[in-house]
Amino acid sequence: MGLYLTPWWRRQQARYHYRQALTQIRKGNVDAALAVLLQALDNYPCPADIHVELGKIHWQRGDTAAALEHFTTAIAQDPTSARAYGNRGLLYCQQGEQARAFADWQLALEHHPGHALIHYNRGLLHFRQQNYPAALADFDSALAANPNLAEAYLHRGHAHEQLGHAAAAAHNWELALCNDLNLDQARLKLHHLHQAHRDRLLSQRLLRELGLRQIAIEAKYQDGGLQIQVYRPIGVGINYFTLPNQIRALLIRWQLDDVHSFDLIGQVQDQPTVEWRGSYKLFQGQPCPPARWHRVLLTAFVIFPPLGIPALAYAMNLRQAYRQGDYITALRASKAIQGLCRAGGIASLTLVTLLVSYWGYQRLYGTPEASAAPVQLLPAPVVPAKPQAPAAADS
Secondary structure, eight states, X not given: OHHHHHHHHHXXXXXXXXXXXXXXXXXXXXXXXXXXXHHHTTTOSOHHHHHHHHHHHHHHTTOHHHHHHHHHHHHHHOTTOHHHHHHHXXXXXXXXXXXXXXXXXXXXXXXXXXXXXXXXXXXXXXHHTTOHHHHHHHHHHHHHHOTTOHXXXXXXXXXXXXXXXXXXXXXXXXXXXXXXXTOHHHHHHHHHHHHHHHHHHHHHHHHHHHTOTTOEEEEEEETTEEEEEEEEOTTOOOOTTTHHHHHHHHHHHHTOTTOOXXXXXXXXXXXXXXXXXXXXXTTTTOOOOOOOHHHHHHIIIIIOHHHHHHHHHHHHHHHHHHHTTOHHHHHHHHHHHHHHHHHHHHHHHHHHHHHHHHHHHHHHHOXXXXXXXXXXXXXXXXXXXXXXXXXXXXX
C-alpha cells in the first residue's frame, strides 16, 4: 500500500511546489521560484509547464541561452504547447530573428487558432515591419478571441492611423480607454486627433470669414493663444498692416476659450523665407465692457429682484475680471447683465399687465352684491280634485 501511494504522493508534492513557485513569481522572488520549480520538475505530471516557467525565469535573469533551451525542451515534451511556442517566438523576436518568431507563432496557431496573445504578438511584429493589413488581421483575430484586450485596440488604432483611417483609429483608441483607463498613449492620441480637428475647423473658418482668395491659412491652438500661418502664391499680395486687426476682430467676436493672443506668420508658398512675423495681444486696447450699474440697481431693488440680484453679482465681478486680463469673462458678464435686466423688465411688465387685467375683469364682471329683500316664492300650483263617483242610493 505504501509503495502504491508513493508515486501519487510525489505528484501531489510536485503540484504543490508548482503552485508555490507561481506565487513566488507573482511576488517577484524569481530565485526562490527557481529553486522550488527544480524540486517539482521530476514528478510533475506536465513537465512542459515547468520548463516554460523555468525558461521565463532564466529570460528574466538575462540568461537567454538557458531560456531557449527550456522552451525547446518544453516543445519536445508537448508539441502542442502554445505557451512554449509563444515565449520562444517572443525571445526570437527580441533577438532579431523574426523569421523564427513567425515560424513558432504559426505552429502555435495551428494547434490553437484562437490564441489571443499569439495573434496580438504577431500583429505587433507585422506592424513593426510596416505590413499594416496583416497587422490589422492579427489584431482582429486577437480581439475576436479576447474582446477585453485593451492593447490590441490601441495598436489596431495605430495601424488604422498609418493607413489613413482617422475615424477607425479614433474609435479603436476610445475602445482601448474603455477597457483600460491607464492607457495614456491612447488618451494622448485622441487628444492630438481632437486638436488637429479643431485646428482644421479654425483654419477653414478664418479663411472663409477673411475672404482671402488664393491664400492658404493654417491655424494651430497653443497655450493661451494661436499660431496663424498665411501662405500666399507669388503675385498675390497681402496687406499685413490691416490683417492683424481683421483677425483680432473676428477672434473677439467668436470668443474662443483660453485664447488671449495670436502669432501671425506670413510666407510665400513653397519658399522657406518668412516675410512677416508678429505677436499680438487679442484684447489689447479693448475698453472694459459696460456693467450697466443703473439698470442693475433698478432691476435688483425695484423692478424684479429675483433676476436683478444675479445681475448685481455679475456686475461686481466684471471689473475684477477685466483688470486680471480675462476680457472674455468680463464680456460674457456684461452680456449676462444685459440679458438678466431685460428679462427682469419683461417679467415685471408681464406681472403688472396680469394684475391690471385681473382688476379690470373684476370691475366689469365681478359677482353682484346679495339683495336684502326677502325672496318671493311662487305659489304652488293648484291641482283640481279628482271627481268622486256618486254614492248608491239606499233602497
